[in-house]
Amino acid sequence: MTLLSSFKTTCLSLALIGVAGVGLADPLPSWQGASKDRIIEFVEAVSDVGGADYVTPADRIAVFDNDGTLWAEQPVYFQLFFALDRVAKIGKEDPSKLTSDVLKAAAAGDMDGVLAGGKEGLLEILALSHANQSLNEFSADVAAWVSGAKHPTTGLGYDEMTYQPMVELLRYLRDEEFKTYIVSGGGIDFMRVFAEDVYSIPPEQTIGSSLTSSYEVVNGVPTIIKNDALFFNDDKGGKPVAINHHIGKRPIMAVGNSDGDFEMLEYTTAGEGARLGVYIHHTDAEREWAYDREGHIGVLNRGLDEAEDRGWVLVDIKNEWTRIFTGEAE
C-alpha cells in the first residue's frame, strides 16, 4: 500500500465511522415506544430528498403549545404564579394598589380567593402585574422572577420544569432543518424572556396572547408601553389565526396537549402532503401530573376522542417518556 492509498483508506474509514456514528446516535434519548417511532418516521420522510413526502426546508415549520406541552402547567399556569408574586411585591411596596378583594387575595397567595374572583378577577390581576409599565420593566421583572422563583410542589425553578423529551424533540427538528415556533395561550412578552434560553426559540418565533401596547417617547427615550386591554387571545381558533398572522404559512407539524390546541392541530394536519399532529397526554401522576377530561387547566376531551381517527400521535407520558423535567438529575 502506498502512502497515498493508505491516506485515502484512512479518510474513507473515518468517513464511514462518521456516517455510522450519525446513524447510531438516538435523536430522542428520553423517548421510547410507538410515538417516538412515528415522530422519527415523519421527520425522516419529509427530509428524504427525492422521497414522496419530501418537504423543502423553508416549509418545515413546526408549532408547539407551551403550557403543558413544553413545560408543566400544574397546579396552575406558571404565568399566574408570576402574576401573584408580582401583585404581592407591588402590594408590599404600596398597599393602596390592592384595590379589591381579588387583588388582596392574590397578594396573600390565597388561591381560593383568586379563583373566587372569576375571569374578571384574573383580568384585574393581569392588569396590575403585566400592564401600565414599559416592556423593558416588565421583561426585567419576568427575568428576575424566572431566575429566582421555585415551584410550590417540586421545588424546582420554573425554567427547570421544561420537559426534557420536548427539548430533545425541538433540537432534533432543528437539526433536520425545521423552524420551531411556540404558539401558546401564554403571554408573548412573558415567554420571550426565557424561550431563547430554555428552548433555543428566538423572540420572532415565539407567538402568544398579548395586551395592546403603544409607542411613547418617555423623557426622551423611545419606549414600548404595555397597556391593560387584551389585544389577542392566542387560544383555540385564535391559534391558526396567529399562525397565519405571524408566520403566513401553514405548519407541517403541530404539538399540543389540550383542547385549546385542537384547532391548531386540525389546521396544520389539513394541509396537503405529509403532516403530523401530536398530543401530549398527561398520564403520569407519579413523576408529574395525570389529567385530561376534567379540571381548570389543560382539559383534553375532543382531542382525546378524535386523535386516533384523525391519525394524530397521542403521547403517553407515563410509558413513552423515560425522563420528565430538564431540571431533574438524570
Added chain:
Amino acid sequence: MTLLSSFKTTCLSLALIGVAGVGLADPLPSWQGASKDRIIEFVEAVSDVGGADYVTPADRIAVFDNDGTLWAEQPVYFQLFFALDRVAKIGKEDPSKLTSDVLKAAAAGDMDGVLAGGKEGLLEILALSHANQSLNEFSADVAAWVSGAKHPTTGLGYDEMTYQPMVELLRYLRDEEFKTYIVSGGGIDFMRVFAEDVYSIPPEQTIGSSLTSSYEVVNGVPTIIKNDALFFNDDKGGKPVAINHHIGKRPIMAVGNSDGDFEMLEYTTAGEGARLGVYIHHTDAEREWAYDREGHIGVLNRGLDEAEDRGWVLVDIKNEWTRIFTGEAE
C-alpha cells in the same frame, strides 16, 4: 519549483484573486454618492468581527417600509388600485353589491368620487375588496391582479415598479447576514402574495396592517376568513409596536420615506451601538415622482426637518440612484 510548491502557489494565487474579486464587486451598482458610502460603511462596521461596532448576525435586523421605499406609491398606493379593480370586478358580476356612491365611483374608476368619500368611503372599499372571504380566495385575487395589472402612467406591471437600488440593498444586507423585514402600512396579506417573489422576503418577515380574521371549518375545510374590522394599523407609532409584536427585538437599521416611518426610524436608532436610519427622498420628477411636504401620499415633513440632526441618511433619488425601476430596461 517542485510540483507541490507550484500547486501551493496556484492555490494561494486563486485565493488572492478570490478575495480581490469580492472586494471589487460593487454590492450597490445602482447607487452613487454619499448615501451609498454611509450605508456601506455601516454594514462593514457591524460585520467586522472584533471591530468596535460589531453586531452578532442574530441581531442584524433591518426593517423596510414598502410603499414609496421598496416600490413606488404614486399617484395613489398600489393597493388602492387593486381595491378599485376588485370593486369593479365585483360590481360587474353583481351590481347590487355597489350599495353606495363611493362604491359606484370605485367601480367606475372615478378617483375624485372615491376621494370625496373620505376615510369612511375608503373603509367601505376596503371591506368589499378585502374582507368577508377566505384568505385563499383573497390571495388568489391579489396574485392574478399583480400578474396582469398595469400602472396607469408608466405602463409597467406593479411588481416591475419595485426600486432596483432597494432590491440591491436588500440583497447586500442578506449577503452580510442581515435579516430583512418589511414593516409597512400596507396590508400584510396583500404584500405576502408577492414579497417573496419580488424582494426575497418570506411571509414571516412581512409585517403590515391587517383586518381581523377568524378560523372556521367551511364544508369540512379548515379556513382562515378575513373579516371587515381593522385589527392593526401599522403606521407611525404602530410600526415600533408591530416590530416588537412580530420580531421582539429592536432592529439596527430602518429605512422609510415618509413621516409614517418616523417612529420606526426613531425607535431603531435609539438603541445602543451602531444604528442606521435611512430616508428615501423622492426628488426625481422626471424618472419617477418628486414629492415631500405636501399631498396625500408619502408626506415627509418632520423627517426632512430632523434627519440631519438625528444623523439619518437622506437619499436623494435624483442624484444618488442611477436606475429606478426593476422593470425598466437597463
